[in-house]
Amino acid sequence: MPRHKAFPPLPGVYLFKDANGQAIYVGKAKSLKNRLASYFQKNIESPKTRSLIDHYKTVEYIVTPSELEALLLEQKLIKKFKPKYNVQWRDDKRYPYLKLSINEDWPKLFLVRERENDGALYFGPYEAGSVRETIKLIGKLFLLRKCKASPLKKRKQPCLNFYMKRCLGPCTGTVSSEEYKNIVLAVAALLDGNLDETISNLEKEMQKAAKNEDFEKAAYIRNKINKIKKIHRTKPSWMPHIKAIKYEPALKELKKVLRLNKKPYRIEGFDVSNTQGAEIVASMVVFVRGELHKEDYRKFIIKTVTGPNDVASIYEVVYRRYAGTLKEKLPLPDLILIDGGKGQVESAYKAMKKAGAEIPLISLAKKEELIYSPGIEKPLKLPEVSEALKLLQRIRDESHRFAINFHRKRRGRFF
Template sequence: MSNSLFETLQQDVKRLPGLPGVYRFFDEAGNILYVGKARNLKKRVSSYFQRTQLSPRIELMVGKIARYETTVTRTETEALILENNLIKELAPPFNILFRDDKSYPYVMLTGHEYPRLASYRGKVDKRNQYFGPFPNSWAVRNSVQILQKVFRLRTCEDSVFKNRSRPCLLHQIHRCSAPCVGRLSVEQYAQDVAQATRFLEGDHRRVLSELEKEMHAHSEAMEFEMAAVLRDRIADLSSVLQQQSMDAVADGEGDVDIIAVAQMEGMVCVNLAMVRGGRHLGDRAYFPKGLRTASGDLLPPSEILEAFIAQHYLEDAANDGAGANLIPPVLVLNHPLKSAGDDVRQSSDDLPEDLHDLLNAQAGKKITFLHQPQGQRRHWLAMAEGNAKIALTKRLVETGGQLARARALVDVLGLDLEGLEHLRIECFDISHTSGEATQASCVVYAKNAMQSGEYRRFNINDITPGDDYAAMRQVLQRRYANFQELPPEKMPQVILIDGGKGQVEMARQVLTEFGMDVGLIVGVAKGEGRKVGLETLIFADGRKPLELGIDSAALLLVAQIRDEAHRFAITGMRAKRAKARTVSRLEEIEGIGAKRRQKLLARFGGLKGVANASIEEIASVEGVSLTLAEQIYRQLH
C-alpha cells in the first residue's frame, strides 16, 4: 500500500459512525480480504491504520487493503450474525472459516392424538416436540431404536397409520404397541409418550421408578400379562442405560457440549461432542480454513475456539427455530478463551469481547465455559481430544494420498507450479441418450479437492443429435469465451477432455480461436473395457500420447476427476430427459394444455401414474371429459 493511499484511508475512517456494524476490506482487484464486526465502527476500523500494535498477519492484510465497505446494524449481536453470514458466503482469506455443512437432526414426537416418533431435520414448529440436536444421523437412529424397544411408540407415516386393519410387523417383534388398531387407549399411549419424553430429557431414574410402580400395581391387581410387559420394559431400559457407559445420570450432567481443538502436522481439527439428557450422543469433526499467520504459524487454539463458537452457535440460534436447543448451558473447552482485550486486536479473527454475554442473550439462559472440568466431564473432554486426533490422522492419510496423486500428475505433465494448492483442473464430459437431452458438465479440482460449488452444467442446443464433437465445441466456447476476465486463481492449469482425438481436436480449435494455450488440453481416451488404468492421455500440442498404467498415481487422479464429470453430466441428462419426455408425450395430445397437464401430473404423481390410470380415473380429473380421457389413454398406451 502506498503512503498516499494509507493516508487517504486514515482520513476516510474518521468519518465513520461510532455505531455497531460490519466492515469488509478489499484489495486492488476487488477481492475480499477480511470481514469483521465492531461495537464501534469508527474506533475499530481506524485501529488498523495506526501503524502500531498490529500482528504480522494483520500487518500483511493491511498492506493489501485498497478500499473498505461498512454496514451499520442496530446491535452488536446483529453485527456478529451478519459477520458470520458474510464469512461463510465470501470465504475471506484472512478470516477463520468453518465449513457450513451442519444440518443437525432431531428426534421428533408429533402433535397427533397418537404421536409419531421420527427423526427430523429442518425448521421446527410448535405443533411437535423436538429433542436434540444430535451430532449425526446415527445418534438419532440409535435413540429412535431405544424408544421403540422400551416405549413401543409408532413410527409409521400418517397415511399408513390411518389405514391399518391389523398390527404390523413392528408390533409382532414388540417394537410398537399397535395404537393403529386400538390395542391400547389414548390415555395409555399418552403415558408411554410422557415416559419417553422424560427419558429424552434425561430423567431416567423417574422413568424407571414409574415403570416399577406400574408393574407392582398390575401385579397386585392380578393383571400379570401387563405386569410382564412392564417388567420387560424395565429390563430393556436398564440394559440400555448399562450399555451407555458414557452416561452421567448420577452426576446430573444434563446438556453439555464438549469442544476440543487438536493440531497435527500443520492441520487443525475442532471436534464437537454433544451430551443431551446426560447421554453422550457422539461427535463431529470440523476442519477450519484460514488459520495461518503471515509467518506461516498456526493461530492460537483460543482464537480458533472463539471463531467456532461464534459461527456455530450464534447464527443458528437466531435463524433456526430450534436455536435455543442448540446452545446447551455448559460448554467444555480444552483451551481457555482469550480474555477480553482492547478494541485493537492482536489476532486475525475479529471476535466479540463479550462473546459470553452474546451467547447468554441469544440462548436466554446463562452459559458456562469450562476448560478444566472434573469428573465425567473431564473424561468426555479427553475422549473429544482423542477423537479430534483420530480425525486428523484420517484426514492426513487421505490428504496425503490425494497430494501424492496431484504431485505425480504435476510431474507427469511437467507443470510449473509454486505449490500443489495452485493446481486447478477443469474437466468436461458430454452425456445424452441417442442424441436426446444432450448435456455437458464441467467439474473443478482445486485446492487439492473437488470443488462441487464450482460445478456447472450446460444444456447443448442447435447441434445434430448425437454429435459429441459439436457439443464439446459448444461447451468450451461458452466456458472460456471471457477467459481474459478470469482472476489468476480461476484459470486452469489443465483442461481434461473426456474423449479421444476428435474431442481433443475440437478443444484445440476453440482454444486457438480464443488465443489460449493449447498445452492445457489433456484428452482421456478410454482403454479396453473402459477399465481404470488402461486410459491413454492425448495432448493437443504435439506431445506423444501417454499410457501411464494401472499403478500410476497420476492416472488415478485423472480417472477420479473424469468419473466425477461423467457422474455429474449423466445425472443432469437423465433429469432433463425425464422432464422432456413427460412434457412432450402429454403435449402431443390435442386438447391438453398447460393447466390440464399440470392437473393430470399432480393427481397421478407423474407421467407413469397417468399411464397406469384407467379411462374412468383419468376422466375424474377436473376439466377432462370421457372422450379426452379415452384419447389420453390411447396415446399413452
Template sequence: MSSLDQENDGRDPLRDRLAGLPDSPGVYLHKDVRGKVLYVGKAVRLSARVRSYFQDTEKDPKTAQLVRLIADVDYIVTRSETEALVLEDQLIKEYRPRYNIRLKDDKRYPYLRVTLQEPFPRVEVVRRLADDGSRCFGPYTSVRAMRETLQHALRIFQVRTCELDLPHQTVPRPCLDWQIGRCSAPCVGYDNAASYRRKVEALVRFLEGEDASLVAELKAEMADHAAARRYEEAARVRDRLKVLETTLGALSPIHGLTGDLDACGIARDGARACGVVLRIRRGRVLTSHEFHFEDRLDSGTPDFLVQLLREYYPRAGDLPPLVLLAHDVPDPEAWRERLSGLRGRPVKLLRPRRGPKLEAVAMATANALHKMEARRLQDLSSPRRAAPERTAALQVALGLRTLPETIECFDISNFQGRETVASLVYFRGGSPLKSRYRRFRSRTVAGIDDFASMREVLLRYYTRLQEKGLPPADLVLVDGGAGQVGAARSALDELGLAGWN
C-alpha cells in the first residue's frame, strides 16, 4: 500500500497523489485527516475512477459530503479485476468504512455441518466453516428455519447429533433421541456402519435439495421390510416416509423450473435495503436467506445487489451452477470468475427477462420487500433499537461533521397574545431524556417577538450551562424559519459557540 508524504513545500499532497495514480486495476481507500478509512472501492482503472470523485460535476449531497472529508487516498494495485473484487471485500470487512454499504446485522450466521470425515458422521450447528472434509449447508439467516430443517431431517434420516467419538466411545443404553425416533443409535449397535452411512448420504442429498429418489428409496426399503415380514421396521420407515413427503409438499415449487439455481432480489427504501437469496433446488424453493443493509451514500439498487453477492456467497455452503439476478451488476465477468472460483466449477450469472426464471427473481424481490417492511415495523415498535440508526441518518441528512449524540430542541409559543413561553426538549443517543426537558418564560421581551424571545432564552440557558461547566448539546434545533435560526445563531455567537451545529 502506498503512503502519502506530508511535504511542507506549498504543494497539495492530495493533488500530487491523484496525479500519480496508476492506470491499472486495483482497490482505493479514501481517508480523512486522521487517517481513518471512509470508503473502500475497486476500479478497473484506478486513475480514472478516483479522479472522478474530484471532478467539478454535480454530486448527490451524501457523495459531496464524503468528498469534503477526503484528505488522503491510498491504493493497492492488483493483477486483475477479479483480484480487486476479492481484495475490496477483505478490506471492507477489515476497516468497516462508514460510507460503504454495510450489513445491518453483522454477525456470523449458522450452518448445518455433516461430519463426513468421521466413521459415524453427525450433524451439528456451527458458525464457522472448516476445511476438514465435512459438508456445510447455509448460512441460515433465519435460525428458526434452520432448526425446523434440522428437526425434519432428524426425524427422516435418524442421524446422530451427539459428540461421542464412535466407534471408540460407547454407552450402555441409547439416549432420548433414539426413543423419540430421531436417531438410529449406532452408539449401542442398533445400526451398523454401512446402514448408518447410507442414512447420512441420504441426509446430505436431502439438504442438497434432492427429493424424488429419496422418496423412491424409502418406499423400496419399506417394501423390503414388509416382504420379509419385518413389520415393525416397515412401520418405522413408513413414518419416516410420511415426514419426508410432508416436508417436500410444503416446499414451494416454481412451475417450469428444473435444476439447481439461486434467485437474488433486492428491495430498497432510501438508505435501507433488504436482499433475499432463494435457494432453489430441483425446481423447489428450499430456503430463503435475507440480509438487511444500510447506506450513507445514494447507492443504486445494483450496488446493493453487489453487496448481497459479497455477503452471501463467500460463506455459502453450496453454490449452484446458475445465479439469477434482479438487476444487472457492475463488472459481471469479474463476478462470474469470483463465484466460479468459490464453487470450483463454472457459475453463470443471468438477469432473466421472461418465463419461470423471471418468476423466481420476482418471488425473491417480493420477499425482500416484505421482509424490509417487516423490519421497518419492528424498528418502529422498538425505539431503543431504532435510536442509533435515526441519529446516524440525521447526521448524514444535515451534513454534520460529528454524530449528534446529544440534541437540544427549542420552540417559542404565545398564549392568547400575552405570555411568551419557550420549551426545551432534550435527546441523548436518539432517545428523549425527559429529565432534561425545560420550560422558560420570556422576561425581557415586551409584547410578541418570537425572534427576540428565542435569543433571550438561548442566552439564558447556555450562560447557565457555561457557569456550571457543562457542555452544550452536539446539535441545537429551533422551531421556525430563518428569523428564529438567525436569533439562535446570534445568541450562540455572543457566547462563543459559533462553530456549533
C-alpha cells in the first residue's frame, strides 16, 4: 500500500500500473493526495475498484498547473495507453461525453451518454463528476446558450440566463452569428487542449469590441483571457493542436452547392501518376472535417493498365477502394473527389457502380477549376473566393502531391 503523504495535495493525473509496468488505469484529481487515499480505504464497496486494487503494482502521478489541464491530460493518456480498466469501464453510464453541437447554426455544449455520427464534436468519455465540472467551468468562461431547443427558437425577450449573464442571448439577436461562432471555436479549442487557439480567438473578439468602442465588452473579454492564461501558465508538451471546427463554413457550402444530404465531414481524394505510362501509381488521401487524416492515406500500384491511361487507372483504384478489403477496413466517405475532368469522374462512377457503392462523387479539373459530376454535362464553377473551392483545391493538390511522391520513389529504384 502506498504512503499517501507521498502524494501532493495538487491537481494532476495518476496511473495505476501492473507488475509489467503497463498502465491499467488512468484517472485525474483535484487533489492527488485525497483522491489516491480514497482507493485504499478499508471497506471498498465497488467491485470494480476492488479488482483494480487487487491487480495494480505501482502508482505514478503527474502534477498539472490546474484541474482543467489534469482533465485534458487524463484523456490524452487514456487514448495513448488504452488502459484495461478505463476500456472496461467506458461503457458504464458514469462515463458520459461532452457534445458540442456544431451541426447546428447556434451550437450548445451538453452531456450525452453515447456518441452519434451526426456531425457534432464529441469530447470524452469522462467521469460524470469531471464532465459536470467541465461544463460548469466553461459556463463561467463562455456564455453559450443553455436552452434545449434544436434548432434555436427566436424569442422577443431573453430568458433568465441572459439577465444573470450566463448566456449571450442569441435567441433575441443580441449576438451576431460570427461572434458566436468565434466563441464556439474557442470552446472547441479549449476542450481539445489547445489553449493558445482559445486565447487567439478571444483576442480577436476583444480587438473587434474595442474597435467598435464597446469598451465594456472588451474589458469583459480581457478578463476572460486573463483567467484562461492563469490556467495556461505552464503549457504541457502533451497538448494537441486540432482545428477540426475551422472548416465548418466550407463544409456547409459544399453541402449546399453540391446538393448533398449532409455535410461532407469525410472526403477521400484520388489521383494518378506515371511517366509516359510507366510505373503507374495512384493515391488516396483523406480529409476529416477539413483536416488531413494521414493514418487513412493509401498508395496503390496500378496492375491492370498499360500505357498512359489516367481514366482506366482511376477506374481500377476506385474499384479497389470500394470493393476490396479497404471497404471493410476504412469508413466510407461522405464525398469522393477525383483529380481530373469529365472522363475521370465518369470512369470513377462506373467503378463505384460495379462495386455497389453509392457515394457522392465529383472531380476537379485544373486550370479553370471546374467541378464535374457524373451524368451532368455542364460543370460547376465556383468563385475564386469560395471556401468550398479552396477546400477542394487543398484535397486535390494533396492527392496530387502524395501520388507524385510515391511515383518518384518507385521510379527511383531504377536509377
